[in-house]
Amino acid sequence: MDVYIMLLLLFVLSTGINLLFLPKLLQTLKSSDRVSVLVPLRNEERNVPGLMESLKRITHSPVEFILLDDGSTDGTKELLLQYSKGDTRFNIIDGKPLPEGWVGKVHACSQLSQHSSGDYLFFLDADVRVSPDIIEKVLFQINKYDAGLITGFPRFPVPNVLSKMLVPFQHFLVYFHLPLPVSNHTTRKAFTAAHGAFMFFTRDAYEGCGGHAAVKSSLLEDVHLAREVKESGRTAILVNNTADVTCHMYDSNAEVWEGFLKNVYVGLGRNPISVLMLSLFYFSFYFLPLPLFLYGLLWADWVYCVPIMLIWLQTLIIDWASQQDRWHFLLMPLASITFIIIMWASMLKSVKKQGYSWKGRTYS
Template sequence: MVIFLIVSFLLFVTWTVINSFFMPSLPVNPSLSKQPLVSILVPLRNEEGNVEGLINSLKQLTYPNLEVFLLDDHSTDQTYDLLVEHTKELTHFHVIEGAPLPPTWVGKVFGCHQLSQLASGDYLLFIDADARLEKATIEATLSLARQQDAALVTGFPRFPTKSFLGNLLVPMQHFVVYFHLPLMMANYTKKSAFTAAHGAFMFFEKNSYRRINGHFSVKSSLVEDVEITKLIKKENMQAVLANVTEYVSCYMYDISKDVWHGFTKNIFPGLGRSYPLAISVVIFYAIFYVFPIFLSVYGVLSMQWLFVLPLILSVLQRLWIDRKAQQRLPLFLYMPFSAISLIIILIASMLKNLSKKGYQWKGRNYS
């Protein structure tokens, strides 16, 4: 068993390193011959803690041809008032009050749909309220989109984490992408089966977005980012999953409670609500990323150091990914406990789906 795990991890590490080279990065020194209008579109619901940081981030963007639409989705806190206050002297910023949520729509998706109807840009950038952009983000993204002739550029941001559960789970998004998604197939073919996306950063060419009927086409999806990316590929257009961590950060989930609800809402639906697939994931992570903890304890107590090697290799695999994702390096040492947390929250998400009670998020219930 130990030899099997060691050989497996040597293959895992090799695969992860090779796979990572098929994810392009946003260019460090982008240059553009043309500067088309870009619309930045942000839906917000109960985001009063993020308003100031979001506006400050958008104000310092250096791209000269921008319009910004901020939609308040019936917040019950001070989100709308703060948006108005912080943008009152910014002529290219527009604050919108959202319409009532229709039946069958997911709240964020309806917010994005309304924003898309207002946008005049040749490119549409949808971001979350907890996203923060570096000054040259638009130039870099537009440059890559043109290099790749992409209808969509998306990517998983850098994730500064604060809470205990956030430290364990949020960086695992990068791990799943770099390890489980064949990035050559995702970025260099139009096969929709090989798709990942992150809703905090979705940069569309306008005509391509309209061609798939935009967010209307995924109005009931809890994982609209992935579903809309699949539609792009099914229409034989290019979707690029890029390493955007040099330019984009996302401060997901301030507290562990929000981490729990957010991941519970997304993880099982993100697996297509497939129980066989979810159970396979649980077994896989239990064998390869939890069991080595017990092996290493036995190895230390018995002074048989070969038994510690699977755990070391699993941590090294995570280290490579965290460096690529610009994650705080001490977090790679949490890998076994991240795996345990992933298993627990996936089981909880499956049970929530079985209960038919739906998933709760920002005061709304979704089945």
């Protein structure tokens, strides 16, 4: 038990230290450089009003907003035209049919880049809301580090049970497992994280790495594109953007399940050994403390309560940094089991060659 507790304490300390190397968006830079804000949309009717109001409040100038309707069957296009009427900064375009070998979002983003004229390309998802001075803040960071890409994991509202379990787990996985000093200050591809809802490129870095065309068949295009940036010799900086960026990723439990199902096994390199090792790790260190805690309460043996206190503390540190709900950390043991289940489900779907479904399209 002593070794077990010491390892958990080490996890807490390493996480706290790692987060010291995560830059925050605090300072701004006024610039005359043109920024292209690029948003792909497919059946995003519910998100259009909030998205457009958020974009209209952006203070940087010069800026252009290019929004691509990717074959929506709801009222997305009509709402885009309605909310952009009279604002010359906006350009609403129709996406072309999806070619063989491309993933839908990747193809949409590639088309957006071709229509852009900015010195910087700022890719956002339709479910993202940003602070008015977000561009000035990112410009400061990208110039400070002479980076090719600035990316970050937004704050995630979690409206349903499955989103509470899985969506904030993104922050935990990155801030615990990714050595941020190496990730942010070297071009080593193995140490790379990115979030596709928030990708800010210099044009030369984007074009120099081949852009979205270089990752046209990827279901994890954000990470793979960030790796391409590093491969071309530029750095990709992960920042803490949670004070300025909110992402309403999923509205239902079904959407959470489908979204993670298509990404988790791909994110692990389709490696079954990784699934097995991570399952053992998270069961042993992040679920097991719960039955130990219950045993300690039952028999008044308080040493068995220490492990869950440590994993709660580690999760609380990450939740505080990512502005997650105040009591979310209490769910960590259950979130770990949920993560294990989704890993195995994602792997089995791949092994059975059933394909992953998203927004009416199926990918292998």
